[in-house]
Amino acid sequence: MNMSRSTFLVDADWVVDHGQDPDVVLVEVDEDTAQYDINHIDGAVRIDWKRDLQDPVRRDFIDKRSFEKLLSAKGIANSDTVILYGGNNNWFAAYAYWYFKLYGHRDVRLLDGGRKKWELDGRPLSSDDVSRPGTNYVASEPVSGIRAHRDEVIEQIGGSSIVDVRSPDEFSGKILAPAHYPQEQPQVAGHIPTAVNVPWSKTAADDGTFLGEDDLRALYADAGLDEVNDIIVYCRIGERSAHSWFVLHELLGYSEVRNYDGSWVEYGSLVGVPVEK
Known part of the structure; x- marks a missing residue:
């Protein structure tokens, strides 16, 4: 993987080597929001794209305060490297990535190939519950220039x-x-x-x-x-x-x-x- 791609992508070997680092957070975001309960990469927390990323009343994504509350509850700090992955070629993981960029997270990347590549390689999955100590996440105001109305x-x-x-x-x-x-x-x-x-x-x-x-x-x-x-x-x-x-x-x-x-x-x-x- 070349240097430019490593800014935005990691591979499975990187996750094996760094997934348990204290400043790295693995996050699964799936189209099938129940998939995480069956199994997930060891240490990964879940973000539910429907429940967590959508405004509960109007059709829009969550606001800055709600994003801060979500990441604080998931144990994600501003200084953490966040690795997102999911099924179906990472389509909802990429959706979450865009949210992280919209609210100015410093270091967020995708696991190249997501669950599909991980499973094709025969890598282990876990069904253990994962929780992290809460944080006080502070998001930026929405970044202009990446969303169209x-x-x-x-x-x-x-x-x-x-x-x-x-x-x-x-x-x-x-x-x-x-x-x-x-x-x-x-x-x-x-x-x-x-x-x-x-x-x-x-x-x-x-x-x-x-x-x-x-x-x-x-x-x-x-x-x-x-x-x-x-x-x-x-x-x-x-x-x-x-x-x-x-x-x-x-x-x-x-x-x-x-x-x-x-x-x-x-x-x-x-x-x-x-x-x-």
């Missing part, structure tokens, strides 16, 4: 590059959500006009690890994004687009990439906005 997206149609990271069937309007999800949330199917479709899943190898830099650059170059900086990514609820945000902003170094976390559940329910199929 609906009005900004609408204004940028035909301007900034908009990347739809959903499956081709979702992009074309054949389905509203991934095939294994309910299909009732957005009111219409389709995509934002002028968006290009670069499915998030194409950025990962069969073992769940990220493709190499040359392959990733070629993937986005084929979509006409090789010399573009101002990019908005979206999916259905913002988790897959957070994964693509990680690839573009962190691994490839695109300077202006924003995640539209309202994504198609919001946009597809708006009245009077343009839609293409």
